[in-house]
Amino acid sequence: MFSPQGPSLRELAIQALSSVERGYDLLAPKFDYTPFRTPESILDAAADALRPLGPFARGMDVCCGTGAGMRVLQPLCKGRITGVDFSTGMLAQARSAHPDAEWVRADVLALPFAEAFDLAVSFGALGHLLPAERPALFAGVYRALRPGGLFAFPIGAPPPITSGWYWALLGFDLTMRVRNAVWRPRFVMYYRTYPLHAVRNDLTAAGFIVTTVPLAALGRREDGSPRCRLVLARRTGTP
Incomplete structure (x- = not known):
């Protein structure tokens, strides 16, 4: 649909009627063309915002997919970098693109690490978690970081109600809710379930000290506020 190398409409439909894991296994070979x-x-923009806070030792990409986050971790981390995902297909693509990194298949709601990393990043993952699942993710990332470690991820500002994007995202989420109400297995992918205030509250409850920085390179809305911010969640304790 999106390019000659991308998935067909039929392939996307099959993916959308699968579970999240199976869907991404199917989509993995063509994911980077979507x-x-x-x-x-x-x-x-995320790398530019993190650079003054580094360098870091070991880094982890949570819900790494095909490994796009390695573009951020590689120049910032002096030690080994690790990607974590539950899709075997996505990890295979990531391993092929970045053979020098470490790749771990795991449920991100039960991360198998303890005080192993100095920087954790995540891109585009929160929409695949229900709000009730965020505390488990954040608690696992907190355990995986060393004292003073940083968890960073971008979060976009909601589009105004007058924007076509507002109604497009609302329509998509409503369609997914109907699909998940009448079809099993579920495919969890929503765009409006992780507002900044709710994410901040969950991170704080997990023990993080939370700040944000605007990603100015991504532009501003009509009211002057940034279109996107980088959430910086610092694990408490002395590095």
Whole structure:
């Protein structure tokens, strides 16, 4: 649909009627040719915002997919970098693109690490978690970080109600809710379930000290506020 190398409408339909894991296994070989991959502009803006806070030792990409986040971790981390995902297909693509990184298949709601990393990043993952699942993710990332470690991820400002994007995202989420109400297995993918205030509250409850920085390179809304912010969640304790 999106390019000659991208998935067909039929392939997308099969993916959408599968579970999240199976759907991404199917989509993995063509995922990087879809709009679902995190854009280079967001990766570059996040890297620019994190650079003054580094360098870091070991880094982890949570819900790494095909490994786009390695573009951020590689120049910032002096030690080993690790990607974590539950899709075997996505990890295979990531391993092929970045053979020098470490790749771990795991449920991100039960991360198998303890005080192993100094920086954790995530791109485009929160929409695949229900709000009730966020505390488990954030608690696992907190455990995986060393004291003083940083968890960073971008979060976009909601489009105004007058914007076509507002209604497009609302329509998509409503369609997914109907699909999940009448079809099993569920495919969890929503765009409006992780507002900044709710994410901040969950991070704080997990023990993080939370700040944000605007990603100015991604532009501003009509009211002057940034279109996108980088959430910086610092694990408490002395590095």
